Amino acid sequence: MSMVIVWALSWWYGAGWKSVLLGLKERLALSYDYFSIGLLASTLFAPFRQISAGRVQGPIGIQIRAAVDKLISRIIGAIVRLILIFVGAVWLFVQSLIGVLVLVAWAFLPILPVIGFIVMLSGWVPTWR
Amino acid sequence: MEVKFDYKSPRAAKSRLGRHISGLNEWLLILVAVLLLVAGACLVLVAVPTGWLLMSLAAWPFMAVQWYRGELRDVPAEQSENQVDAVLESSVLARLPKQPSPVDIARAVMQSRHGLFFAVRFGITPNFLEQISSPEQSDATPVWQTAMVLRDKDSDELTAGMLVYALVKQFPEHDALLAHNHLELTDIKNGIDWQNHLAALVRTHSRKLRTGGIGRDWSFGYTPLLTRFGQNISQQLAGGGLLNVDLDSHTEALDQLIDTFSNDGRQNAVLVGTMGVGKTTIVHAFAERLLDASSKLPGNLKFRQVIMLDSASLISAAPGRGELEELIMRIFGEAYAAKNIILCLDDAQLFFEEGVGSVDLGNVLVPIIEAGRLRLILTMDEQRFLQIGQRNAPLVNALNRINIQPASKEDTIRVMQDQLLHTEFRRKVTYTYQSLSEAYRLSERYIHDLAMPGRALKLLESAASYSENGLVTMNSVQNAIEQTMGVKVANASEGDEREKLLNLEALIHERMINQTRAVGVVSDALRRARAGVRNQDRPIGTFLFLGPTGVGKTELAKALADVYFGGEDRIIRLDMNEYVRSEDVSRLIADGADDPASLTAQAMKQPFSVVLLDEIEKAHPSVLTTLLQMLDEGILRDVKNREVSFRDAIVIATSNAGANRIREYIERGYQLEQFEEKFVDELINSNEFRPEFLNRFDEIVVFRPLEKPELLQVVDLMIAGVNKTLALQKITVEVESGAKELLVEKGYDPRLGARPMRRVIQRVVENNVAKAILAGVAQAGSTITISASQVEEAMSKAEQVSAIEKESGYDSSDAAKR
Numbered sequence: 001m002s003m004v005i006v007w008a009l010s011w012w013y014g015a016g017w018k019s020v021l022l023g024l025k026e027r028l029a030l031s032y033d034y035f036s037i038g039l040l041a042s043t044l045f046a047p048f049r050q051i052s053a054g055r056v057q058g059p060i061g062i063q064i065r066a067a068v069d070k071l072i073s074r075i076i077g078a079i080v081r082l083i084l085i086f087v088g089a090v091w092l093f094v095q096s097l098i099g100v101l102v103l104v105a106w107a108f109l110p111i112l113p114v115i116g117f118i119v120m121l122s123g124w125v126p127t128w129r
Numbered sequence: 130m131e132v133k134f135d136y137k138s139p140r141a142a143k144s145r146l147g148r149h150i151s152g153l154n155e156w157l158l159i160l161v162a163v164l165l166l167v168a169g170a171c172l173v174l175v176a177v178p179t180g181w182l183l184m185s186l187a188a189w190p191f192m193a194v195q196w197y198r199g200e201l202r203d204v205p206a207e208q209s210e211n212q213v214d215a216v217l218e219s220s221v222l223a224r225l226p227k228q229p230s231p232v233d234i235a236r237a238v239m240q241s242r243h244g245l246f247f248a249v250r251f252g253i254t255p256n257f258l259e260q261i262s263s264p265e266q267s268d269a270t271p272v273w274q275t276a277m278v279l280r281d282k283d284s285d286e287l288t289a290g291m292l293v294y295a296l297v298k299q300f301p302e303h304d305a306l307l308a309h310n311h312l313e314l315t316d317i318k319n320g321i322d323w324q325n326h327l328a329a330l331v332r333t334h335s336r337k338l339r340t341g342g343i344g345r346d347w348s349f350g351y352t353p354l355l356t357r358f359g360q361n362i363s364q365q366l367a368g369g370g371l372l373n374v375d376l377d378s379h380t381e382a383l384d385q386l387i388d389t390f391s392n393d394g395r396q397n398a399v400l401v402g403t404m405g406v407g408k409t410t411i412v413h414a415f416a417e418r419l420l421d422a423s424s425k426l427p428g429n430l431k432f433r434q435v436i437m438l439d440s441a442s443l444i445s446a447a448p449g450r451g452e453l454e455e456l457i458m459r460i461f462g463e464a465y466a467a468k469n470i471i472l473c474l475d476d477a478q479l480f481f482e483e484g485v486g487s488v489d490l491g492n493v494l495v496p497i498i499e500a501g502r503l504r505l506i507l508t509m510d511e512q513r514f515l516q517i518g519q520r521n522a523p524l525v526n527a528l529n530r531i532n533i534q535p536a537s538k539e540d541t542i543r544v545m546q547d548q549l550l551h552t553e554f555r556r557k558v559t560y561t562y563q564s565l566s567e568a569y570r571l572s573e574r575y576i577h578d579l580a581m582p583g584r585a586l587k588l589l590e591s592a593a594s595y596s597e598n599g600l601v602t603m604n605s606v607q608n609a610i611e612q613t614m615g616v617k618v619a620n621a622s623e624g625d626e627r628e629k630l631l632n633l634e635a636l637i638h639e640r641m642i643n644q645t646r647a648v649g650v651v652s653d654a655l656r657r658a659r660a661g662v663r664n665q666d667r668p669i670g671t672f673l674f675l676g677p678t679g680v681g682k683t684e685l686a687k688a689l690a691d692v693y694f695g696g697e698d699r700i701i702r703l704d705m706n707e708y709v710r711s712e713d714v715s716r717l718i719a720d721g722a723d724d725p726a727s728l729t730a731q732a733m734k735q736p737f738s739v740v741l742l743d744e745i746e747k748a749h750p751s752v753l754t755t756l757l758q759m760l761d762e763g764i765l766r767d768v769k770n771r772e773v774s775f776r777d778a779i780v781i782a783t784s785n786a787g788a789n790r791i792r793e794y795i796e797r798g799y800q801l802e803q804f805e806e807k808f809v810d811e812l813i814n815s816n817e818f819r820p821e822f823l824n825r826f827d828e829i830v831v832f833r834p835l836e837k838p839e840l841l842q843v844v845d846l847m848i849a850g851v852n853k854t855l856a857l858q859k860i861t862v863e864v865e866s867g868a869k870e871l872l873v874e875k876g877y878d879p880r881l882g883a884r885p886m887r888r889v890i891q892r893v894v895e896n897n898v899a900k901a902i903l904a905g906v907a908q909a910g911s912t913i914t915i916s917a918s919q920v921e922e923a924m925s926k927a928e929q930v931s932a933i934e935k936e937s938g939y940d941s942s943d944a945a946k947r
Contacts, residue, residue, distance in 0.1 A: 036347075
């Protein structure tokens, strides 16, 4: 029996802990991909949906107008992208925080019954008044 | 190599522990954890501090479940060269006793999930494996040794499949035993690869795809027209990937595609290959690779979308003149402006030729393709590509050609192994390993309109309808091809058929008189074929029947088609006097769409039949040369260069060359056996047949002229034929024996054999019966008897008519011939 406990604990603080860490890493990578953070950052100032993109030939007036249109498309694109990058970043932060908490809790789980026993002995219970 | 098995090793103990927890116990642990949590929380809520202890105790069953799922369920293999317990698959390891014998190993293997794979897919059942395994503990060492050799690396797991292989190999008569299941030892090795590959597929597809996310296409344009007139296969794939194998031929084509589109040259590629070769699958695999964030690709290709244009919806949306060209230009403009689109024209010939459902857009497309800025993939049949190239050379020159070759047998089997997962799920069936090899073998032989692997997949899919208790076996595949093609591919096993084969001569003689040698050789050939002992790469039998007219050569072919092949319509008959010019070769091998009566078209439609080449001596030498391959290998290529199989046909050529010589020999008192060989030599010497042509036949059979007693039997057969016709009216005809002899006398012509007999019977018997019916003399249930005097009277009338006709210059026999 004692060997079983040793094997269980060595897995818990070894491969088990590592798998939780890898799981967190995979989830973060999926979220990073879902919010297209890298793609959006690298194309931050690209015309949004190619609207008003491309070369325009003609008199200077038309060219100036096309350049302004393109600039507006780029600005709109940058705003929309920044919003999504921000939402994604917040989500990644929350996910990382939860992940770190799980990793820390993982370390204390084997001794949780001991903690529970001590709390029981202390006789403390929450009061609802 | 010395191998050891340690029952007490930590890995073995963990495996056994994992086995104890699996199933119900895992759920029990979860239940305990939940109950402790709930009970503890309730106690804390009512201010009982013991609740804290209960709640915290839930951590231990929770940990046990995590440990089980993370390690114990499938204890990872360790690195070892000779320690079995360190590398053995844990589900097998958990079931082994302290000192296992081969029987114990077999039992443990067959209780594991991977062992069951071999039971279901290969028919190597637990009973089978236990029966061939030794109960002696000392015999376990060679089993371990054989299995350990199969591992690739030291760290690789020793799987249940490897143990199945080792256990079977240890059995001294394993070859014979496996043959019973239509298997060889290498097949079990292939099974191990198949199992590993399936496990890898499941691992890959259980991983979530990273496809760029919600902002992926924000830098690219909107594509409303493409959404309407095309299929975005990238989007379809994002929902769930392909179950595709990395075939060498496909990987090469994929790399070429990536290379083409990542360089600065013309951004187009045409995939050229026969239908069924996997062109569309390659486009799908290409789209999947572009969509995978983890794949190593140039930045300008990643997340590009492949959209397949639908020619039918394009044509229906723009029916007017010039409308389609305009629509296409708008679509192409949209694709170019969007900057992330790779257009695919599947079956691209539809865009380059006029016809039903197709339209020639060559003039519009060529400048765009030549400019090379729009990314475009075309798929095309090789023949069509060449045809279009003849008409539109600039188009072909502007395209980057990628040839797709048909898959080899190994590759086709691998494709089937992957694709059958879809079919199994959809049709709720399981395929055996043997069914895959059989699907390859039979589809190669009988399905001509597709290339591999498409043709084998087609057959495999249709075999699902013939599954037995949800299992698709070799028999299911054979049934599928037998039902769809009308051939017999399985060995004769049913009582009826066996009986028929054993009594084939008697059955044929029910409608054929004498010619026992000819009937015998044909019957033997069929028996060999249906017992599975013939050469599979030749026709069932090839025979040359020589003899005068009217001795039963053609009749034997007909009788065979009727008795065994399922009806006289099972005969493919060619009068070779219609093939007297060298140009007639093209008619012989014409495409079924142009000439359904060509030899190849008929054989393609009806491969299980009698091929009768009447009056072969009249055919042009070029025609005979063309037929050589059919006689030799059972294969003939049609004008489209498709292989048409004659390997399920009996080929009978008839000739009356040298008929006079045969008569001379018989008149001089020779028996057939005495002059047969000499006669064939004479035919060669007189240049009537070339020796290489005669050599191609399995048997050359000389038919002898019929004698009077035999002709009497022929009369009986013909009268029986008349009675068969009259059976509906319940009238019977009887001919007196004197009348029969008279019929023979009048109907026999030494030059024409028994052939005039039919005309005589028509004149005498049928005419008399017709008159009796019309006069009301013969009614249902009555019997009409034909006497010698009636024959005499009918024949004298006929002779008078004939004399008058001769006087007036009209010959009735000419009319009959006409």
